[in-house]
Amino acid sequence: MTNKRQMTFEANETVLCFHGPLLYEAKILKTDWRSLDPPHGEEGPVYLVHYRGWKQTWDEWVPESRALKWNDANLAKQASLKDSYPGKKKAVPKTSGSTESSDRGKKRAKDTSVDKEEEFTKRPEIKVPIPDSLKAQLVDEWENITKNQQLVPLPRTPNVAQILDMYRDSKKDKKTKNDEIFQEVLSGVKTYFDKCLGNMLLYRFERQQYVDIRKKYPGKEDSEIYGGEHLLRLFVQFPMLIAHTQMDQDSINALRENLVDILKWMQKNPKELLLSEYENASPAYQSIVKS
Structure with missing residues (x-):
């Protein structure tokens, strides 16, 4: 893949993904390079994500702008956004499946991630x-x-x-x-x-x-x-x-x-x-x- 089509995330990577105003744990299922809104939108990196604990019907293609690396800075951002919505007890659709314990520590951001991500996380909130x-x-x-x-x-x-x-x-x-x-x-x-x-x-x-x-x-x-x-x-x-x-x-x-x-x-x-x-x-x- 050429540099012009460099993907920030890869299949099977655990990320944080915006759904509405909040961030949720999600897994990248597939990657692609296209427009999600033809003919209005520009082509770019898009990702099929599955939100952990949600039914498969909630899986969706999202642009790169809606996903963040799984790291301490972005986990803090997730917590900060959640605290901004004290009235929402649980903003996650129920699933009929079992709720196994999370392996949250498994997928950390790689050292080879794009420089712009590192620069972003270092900037003051x-x-x-x-x-x-x-x-x-x-x-x-x-x-x-x-x-x-x-x-x-x-x-x-x-x-x-x-x-x-x-x-x-x-x-x-x-x-x-x-x-x-x-x-x-x-x-x-x-x-x-x-x-x-x-x-x-x-x-x-x-x-x-x-x-x-x-x-x-x-x-x-x-x-x-x-x-x-x-x-x-x-x-x-x-x-x-x-x-x-x-x-x-x-x-x-x-x-x-x-x-x-x-x-x-x-x-x-x-x-x-x-x-x-x-x-x-x-x-x-x-x-x-x-x-």
């Missing part, structure tokens, strides 16, 4: 605190989608682009010398959302809905279709996304300050920005997802 009421929203959403088999009705109003415009308008009478940075942050949030939605912000049960909605609105960006529910998921991922950039500390601090302020604003306006009820997926949709 960047915290973007999620307000408690918004954490509760994320926990309820997990229940609605993964347990109750419900969906966010799409397209959403307001969508992410509109939400960011609403936030911008709320600050018009408070312009500062950092107004240019403020505009760049909002533009960056929208760009990140459009790049990350299909790759790392969806639960498995939502992926068929994503395929359907992209076919229905081929000329729209994801930020013009999805709303505050999925925007919150992006904020959970921002610490990891920022850690993988080459931003200097001043830029990181400015970005973090603005992200925290957006979250506080969302916390104050839940009725305007977030769903209170989800829609039940049709039997036909459920059948497609399970097939």
Whole structure:
């Protein structure tokens, strides 16, 4: 395999994998190099993963951005994310099989792992605190989608682009010398959302809905279709996304300050920005997802 197609992970490797906002132990079953979202997505390394203790029906192909090496730094990140969701007692689908003791220590990251992974784990952790009421929203959403088999009705109003415009308008009478940075942050949030939605912000049960909605609105960006529910998921991922950039500390601090302020604003306006009820997926949709 050429360097252009170098895979960070290999078959049978134990990793930590994002499913929604949390990290879970998973095993790489297969590797491939393709797009998970043709024709919109770019080709790249993808992995078929099995989440330990979950039914086989939850196995899924994920992009490299959703997987992390099994090492002490990332295990600490897993614990930190779990602590952020005190209301979720056990965010793992039950399996009818036996629960054998874990061999967690077996698969440690190899010394030959990609340099960027080592650089990432050495960088200081960047915290973007999620307000408690918004954490509760994320926990309820997990229940609605993964347990109750419900969906966010799409397209959403307001969508992410509109939400960011609403936030911008709320600050018009408070312009500062950092107004240019403020505009760049909002533009960056929208760009990140459009790049990350299909790759790392969806639960498995939502992926068929994503395929359907992209076919229905081929000329729209994801930020013009999805709303505050999925925007919150992006904020959970921002610490990891920022850690993988080459931003200097001043830029990181400015970005973090603005992200925290957006979250506080969302916390104050839940009725305007977030769903209170989800829609039940049709039997036909459920059948497609399970097939």
